[in-house]
Amino acid sequence: MIIIIKQEDDTDNVEIEYEVETPNFSNNPEYEQFKDVFNHFLNQGEEEEKNEENKEKEEEKEKDDDKSSSDSENSDSENDEPKENVIGKKKLKKLNRLTVAELKQMVNKPEVVEWVDVTAADPKLLITLKAYKNTVPVPQHWSQKRKYLQGKRGIEKLPFELPDFIKQTGIMELRSAVKEKEDQQRLKSKTRERTQPKMGKLDIDYQKLHDAFFRYQTKPKLTIHGELYYEGKEFETKLKEKKPGILSDELKAALNIPALAAPPWLINMQRYGPPPSYPNLKIPGLNAPIPEGAQWGYQPGGWGEAPVDEFGQPLYGDVFGTEYTAVPEEHIQPIERTLWGELESEEEKEEEEEEEEEEEEKQEDIDTQGLATPSGLTSVASGLETPDFIELRKDSKKQEEKTLYTIIPQKETTITGFMGSQHIYNMDAVTGGNKRKNANDIEVALNPEELEEGLDEDTVRRKYEQQMEMEKESQVKEDFSDMVAEHAQRQAKKRKKMEDKKYKDFKF
Secondary structure, X not given: OEEEEEEOOOOOOXXXXXXXXXXXXXXXXXXXXXXXXXXXXXXXXXXXXHHHHHHHHHHHHHHHHHHOOOOHHHHHHHHOOOOOOOOOHXXXXXXXOXXXXXXXHHOOOHHHOOOOHHHOOOHHHHHHHHOOOOOOOOOXXXXXXXXXXXXXXXXXXXXXXXXXXHHOOOHHHHHHHHHHHHHHOOHHHHHHHHHOOOOOOOOOOHHHHHHHHHOOOOOOOOOOOOOOOOOOHHHOOOOOOOOOOOOOHXXXXXXXXXXXXXXXOHHHHHXXXXXXXXXXXXXXXXXXXXXXOOOOEOOOOOOEOOOEOOOOOEOOOOOOOOOOOOOXXXXXXXXXXXXXXXXXXXXXXXXXXXXXXHHHHHHHHHHHHOOEOOOOOEOOXXXXXXXXXXXXXXXXXXXXOOOOOOOOOEEEOOOOOOOOOOEEEOOHHHHOOOOOOOOOOOOOOOOHHHHHHOOOHHHHHHHHHHHHHHHHHHHOOOXXXXXXXXXXXXXXXXXXXXXXXXXXXXXX
């Protein structure tokens, strides 16, 4: 550490300054980690000196400003040198901003460009987003300073009108008639109707109401996707129905353009060219032929002069209608002239059904006749005939006619027991006085004379066996299983043919 002592002349004031030596750490690498600590104390002293100097300068400036506040304007005007013209940021932004015409030329869909779009940070990106499919636009009142719908305060709201298909039912005449009748009533009758109203005053035909809503109803005007309401929308013209370059009859009448006359702006377009915002627009007299009956020239109703170059070639398109590029036939897809989805006539259907029935009959004849052998014998047995009626259920027994109910006779008896009854029913009349028979029981008829003489066991067994043989013979019937199988096979073939026909006849 070095101490410097300053002593001023003729004064007793002595200033002592301390100067810190910068240690040299290059000789000893072990002291390098203390280097930051020493630098911290060195920098702190320098920063304190700088702060003191700045404070002194600021105090001097404040004093000078207070003294020269009165003479500052005059001295500045006389002594200051003339400065160069500096452009502000706002002015620079305006100079670099695109015009609406330039922005319309740069984008693909110029119809979506508005005058405020040029002030956007990136106008091209904004127009690309606005021109994108199914984009919902921001409502137009976003830039208005007044409140929403504030301008409609003085406009009188029109009363609601019924649609035409409801007016045709005559409901309005009925309502007006009822209202006139109510106006003619006295106060007493009006109060009575409020407490005890009468129903069915408007007697309207329900068939008319049904036809109005289910036959003659028309679809109301609805907004499309992304179309929002804004103030004054109902007073604007619908540009969706308008196309550029096509003049309506109302516009022609308003501009006083006679029939087969050119629009007034065609001469300027022939001179300066087509509108750059619509490069593909066909304009008659400029890049498309004029209509039939119209004439070239500058007379009233004339179409000016065709825009051509020095060689007589059209500048902007086929203005004379002479260009025709024939497409080779090999590139044209042949048109199919056959009708599809046509319904068949009833006569054709009947003919097809008759043909199918004849084929089935022939097939049945072949099945019944069989195949003839060379020796003249047939494969079908000669003794069999087709029966008129085929019973499909095997071992079917004739069922006796059953009655719906039987009357059981009633008898009177003495009361017996704790819960006895005075009346009982004779069940022998229903069952015939016999016990319930088993299905396997067999009845054998015996003469009373044989019973008197006495029956042996052998005679009873013999009669039993005879009865069993008789019942077996009655139960045995003719076997028609082969015929049943043929019939089932024939029905299956017929069903399959009907299904194939159903899929075959199905047409769009």
